[in-house]
Amino acid sequence: MRHTLNLWRQQLGEAPSSIWQQTGLHVLILADNGLTAIPPEIGQLHQLSTLDLGHNALTSVPEELGKLTGLCGCLYLHDNQLTQLPDSLGNLTRLRYLNVGGNSLTALPETIGAMSGLVEFRAQHNRLTTLPDAIGKLRNLRELWLRGNVIEHLPLSAAGLHELRHLDLRENSLKAVPESLAGLPRLRQIDLRSNRLGQLPDWLALMPSLEKLDLRWNDVDPSLPLVSELEQRGCVVLT
Template sequence: MKHTLNLWRQELGEVPESVWRQTDLGVLILADNGLTSLSPDIGQLHRLKTLDLGHNALTSVPEELGELTGLSDCLYLHDNQLSRIPDSLGNLTGLRYLNVGENPLTTLPEALGRMSGLIEFRAQHARLTTLPDSMGRLRSLRELWLRGNAIESLPSSTANLHELRHLDLRENSLTEVPEPLAGLPRLRHIDLRSNHLGRLPDWLTLMPSLEKLDLRWNRVDPSLPLIGELARLGCVVLT
């Protein structure tokens, strides 16, 4: 059984030193505490499986976070003031869920591609314009949530995400459906609401698993023959 320490919304301001001495912790929840910094001593918690640092005011996280190689369930870094993610996070090769959304991030590190265990990655409401090429190495990724950025294109390596099922690209700056998606065999849901799309590529009808394509609040003509063809193939198209 995982040893859990839940300090959610305790108005801590800073983490008590005694926390870092609890090296048997499996789950540590420090969300919503007004934290502005973290001690490098966090790297001592080698048994952690889940770490929640969301809803704080962190401007950085220590490189020692990458020493928590036992993290396998979840790492929440969302809703802070992070302008960068440390390269050391690439050491967390067993982590399945990572949320870095709601931070002023303009880029993501190439080291992200080393996190080969990721199944779900969230970077919503940041300031990203693109993704690192290394994203294509996340061969286990099933869900990618990127709503509310300024993404104009996806790297060609996205074509390697063969396990991807759900892609959320709402409220970005796309002018066309990203071509690297064309060959993704398991992609079921694509959310492209509130972009700048005007036309649709023919290859959409060749996607074998596509079940739902959301195109609302774009400039796509709902009378396009391609939309009718997608509907006949069993895909729900929202315009």
């Protein structure tokens, strides 16, 4: 039986030290408690499969987070005050869902490319200008949420995201549709709302799985032949 400790919204202010002795825990929920720090002792919880530290006031998380190699479900770090992530996150190779949205991250560690189990990654509402080259190693990634950053381009290595189905780049600083998307065979939905786009590349018409392309609040001419071509093919294009 999975051992769960749910301390959501208990106004703790500080996590009780007794938690770190419960080495049999599988699920730990400490969300929305005003926590400002997590001690290194969290690394003792080797059996954790899901950890929720979201909606707190954390300015950092310890490197010992990387010792939680049993994490195979979800890791929530969203809505804190994080300015960087520990390199040790790369040790979490079984993790399937990672949410670091709503922080103040300006970059992601290259080690994120080692998180080969990731299926969904959320980094919306940060201060990212690009992604690390290692992002292309996430061969199982299906959903990538990057809304509300200041991303100007994606690395060419993103062409390695062959399982990607959904890409949210809304409210960024893109001046062109990233070329690295051209060869992604399973990409179905691309949200490019509120960027700085003016033109569209012809290769969009060749994307075999594209079902929805949202271009609203850009400077794209809706009368472009490419828009009509995509619509005739069955792709919903919103301009």
